[in-house]
Amino acid sequence: MSEIKETIQNINTEIDIVVELFYQQKIQEAYQKLDILLKKMMEMVVILEEYQHGREDEEIDANGLLLALKEALSAIEQKDAVLVADVLKYEIQEKLNDMAGAIEI
Amino acid sequence: MNLNNKKNVYQHNLALLKEYRPDFFQKYQETLISDIDKDINISVINAKDGNLIFDAQKADKHIRLNSLYAPEREADKWVSQFSCENYNINAIVFGLGNGLFVETLRKKLQTDAKLFICEPCLEIFNVAMRRVSLEDLLCDTRVYLFVDKVNYKMAIDTINSHTHWTSLETQINTYHPGYERLFPEEYRDFLTSMERMLRLVRVNKDTQEFFAEKMVLNMLKNLKYIKDARIITDYVHLVPHDLPAIIVAAGPSLDKNIDELKKAKGKAFILAVDTAMRHLLRHDIIPDAMVTMDPGKPFSYMNDPRLQDIPLFCILEANHEIMQFHHGVKIWIRGGSFLGELFKHYDLEFGPYNPGGSVATAAFSVCVALQFERIILIGQDLAYQGNLTHAGGEKVGILNEEQGIKFVDGIDGGKVKTRHDWTIYLEWFEASIESIHDRIEVIDATEGGALIHGSRIMKLCDVIRQYCIKEYDMRELLNNGKSALSKDQYQKVKKEIRGYVPELEKIKAEAKRAEKACDEALKLLKEDADNVRIDILKEKVHIATQKIGKSLVYEILDIYMSRVVDKYLSGIFVVSDNKLDDEMNVYLSAKVIFQGLQQSVDRLFPYFERAAKEV
Numbered sequence: 001m002s003e004i005k006e007t008i009q010n011i012n013t014e015i016d017i018v019v020e021l022f023y024q025q026k027i028q029e030a031y032q033k034l035d036i037l038l039k040k041m042m043e044m045v046v047i048l049e050e051y052q053h054g055r056e057d058e059e060i061d062a063n064g065l066l067l068a069l070k071e072a073l074s075a076i077e078q079k080d081a082v083l084v085a086d087v088l089k090y091e092i093q094e095k096l097n098d099m100a101g102a103i104e105i
Numbered sequence: 106m107n108l109n110n111k112k113n114v115y116q117h118n119l120a121l122l123k124e125y126r127p128d129f130f131q132k133y134q135e136t137l138i139s140d141i142d143k144d145i146n147i148s149v150i151n152a153k154d155g156n157l158i159f160d161a162q163k164a165d166k167h168i169r170l171n172s173l174y175a176p177e178r179e180a181d182k183w184v185s186q187f188s189c190e191n192y193n194i195n196a197i198v199f200g201l202g203n204g205l206f207v208e209t210l211r212k213k214l215q216t217d218a219k220l221f222i223c224e225p226c227l228e229i230f231n232v233a234m235r236r237v238s239l240e241d242l243l244c245d246t247r248v249y250l251f252v253d254k255v256n257y258k259m260a261i262d263t264i265n266s267h268t269h270w271t272s273l274e275t276q277i278n279t280y281h282p283g284y285e286r287l288f289p290e291e292y293r294d295f296l297t298s299m300e301r302m303l304r305l306v307r308v309n310k311d312t313q314e315f316f317a318e319k320m321v322l323n324m325l326k327n328l329k330y331i332k333d334a335r336i337i338t339d340y341v342h343l344v345p346h347d348l349p350a351i352i353v354a355a356g357p358s359l360d361k362n363i364d365e366l367k368k369a370k371g372k373a374f375i376l377a378v379d380t381a382m383r384h385l386l387r388h389d390i391i392p393d394a395m396v397t398m399d400p401g402k403p404f405s406y407m408n409d410p411r412l413q414d415i416p417l418f419c420i421l422e423a424n425h426e427i428m429q430f431h432h433g434v435k436i437w438i439r440g441g442s443f444l445g446e447l448f449k450h451y452d453l454e455f456g457p458y459n460p461g462g463s464v465a466t467a468a469f470s471v472c473v474a475l476q477f478e479r480i481i482l483i484g485q486d487l488a489y490q491g492n493l494t495h496a497g498g499e500k501v502g503i504l505n506e507e508q509g510i511k512f513v514d515g516i517d518g519g520k521v522k523t524r525h526d527w528t529i530y531l532e533w534f535e536a537s538i539e540s541i542h543d544r545i546e547v548i549d550a551t552e553g554g555a556l557i558h559g560s561r562i563m564k565l566c567d568v569i570r571q572y573c574i575k576e577y578d579m580r581e582l583l584n585n586g587k588s589a590l591s592k593d594q595y596q597k598v599k600k601e602i603r604g605y606v607p608e609l610e611k612i613k614a615e616a617k618r619a620e621k622a623c624d625e626a627l628k629l630l631k632e633d634a635d636n637v638r639i640d641i642l643k644e645k646v647h648i649a650t651q652k653i654g655k656s657l658v659y660e661i662l663d664i665y666m667s668r669v670v671d672k673y674l675s676g677i678f679v680v681s682d683n684k685l686d687d688e689m690n691v692y693l694s695a696k697v698i699f700q701g702l703q704q705s706v707d708r709l710f711p712y713f714e715r716a717a718k719e720v
Contacts, residue, residue, distance in 0.1 A: 020182050020185075023179045023282075024182060024183055024185070025282050025285075080169070082169065082172050082173075082283075084175065086172050086173055087178075089174070089175075090153075100143070
């Protein structure tokens, strides 16, 4: 359980770094880091789904996270770097924090 | 202020423009009547945090210029990448947007910084004026605002005039997020102009360092000509602007059409650069005027008695031998930090003038300053002809020539071989032509060499047939001008110049005191960095610096010292993580500068004394 929380914290830290790079218009570097980050987040979704089995009473919205990730992918397709950063910071990170809270409970 | 009250915001912004930027206000009012940009549509939307943000639609591009969620936080993060704590920053931002990015940057800059905002789209500025309070930006004297169709063309020249090479290391050069995609061509052009400008700043620094001693000795030896000095601005309204102005440079192609030039005599303003004079005289052509600028120009180029009475456009730093040999009317084309300031005391202004880096670019600027409507270039090859560099079959090399060889578009199609310094002048010509194309036509009648984009290509014989149709004696007009200084003013200037000798003594004493203070501060910083006496010493150095800097004589000493002290000034405005190291470096640099100042006073003292006697 604490392992999942630690992973979420690490991902959150990496999100902050990527978001800052996007906001600073260091786009190429940001996308390189985002590529690695997205893989980590997809792995995270799988872990969360597994974790959810038998814990339906806990409010872990793995599906919500998946939807937010899709939103980020759509922003990437649109080449809207600032929107990618926005979604990472204000949608994905928010959901990750909610999950970390739910796991704690 | 209620940002949602559109009328209030607009009226308030307009009132601020009128009060704080009256020239801009006037031009903006004129632009509003004539120009409406319909290529772009700006929507103002609410971000999730309540801020107003801009959404741009241009052709098939749809670009939001701020974060949809938290634009203020986005702007903070954007600004955090810049080292705003450095001293003497010039921050140059391409794009105003809704003002949020530049305002966030402005707040972080030190009081000695300058912020140049270059907005390539009038419509965005209009929307910002209507929807966002720009109060803090408009009222801040550190902020320079350039907007398309209003004053955008002045941006690079203004930035240039505020850029000293010592501030290059701390310069912030950036763009408003989104602008690089919304205005890719404008941004590319802006970057190109900035690069050219910065290259010239570096070249001018190198030139000043290289010629420092010659420049200053020339200045002091040429001071005696101030009595009869004419200044270029006095001629602007006397000149017949419709007369074609032919600038004769000394490129190899001059040999092709030099004799044709005789037909233009008396029907054009023929202005020759110093290097071309020998060739013209060899062909018995006497121009209406000449230009000389270089402190190190060989006297042999201008030592023919036939040129002694031809009006000469010049600067104070020009070779004193040439100036002494020449007996005719001397017209000063640029004031610079010394002469310009000295003449300002008597309400005499040289006006805007951009000499470029060569005598040919200076000649071009003379014709622009005199407001000729048609300028014709000949001998302006800016390229090799075979291995030749100049008319008369001459080869004149430069340092590291081989490393700067390039191929550029030729005037006859194809490519021509050029070198580093000519490339800089070529770019300068192209940028200058672009900035004046609405009022001055530039014809390149060189008949060889590099293609100067923006110029019209014609043969000299055709130019003469078509445009040299009116008789006019420009030489007479230039000779008839009167001295810029009245008798009374000249007496005052003479007194002022004679006062420089005792002033030098004072500067030396002040520099000596400041050097001692630096020594003591350095010792204390090593032994007891918290000692309160350091603050007293800092103030002493500050006061000495201010006293010395106020003196006009210092402008001359500053040039003279540049070769010695420039390396100590490099990076002086950069702040590191180690405050103690920074302070030590500042005192060490200051000490070397104060020492250099004392040595310069000793070396130049006899020249000042002589100048005081001769003036």
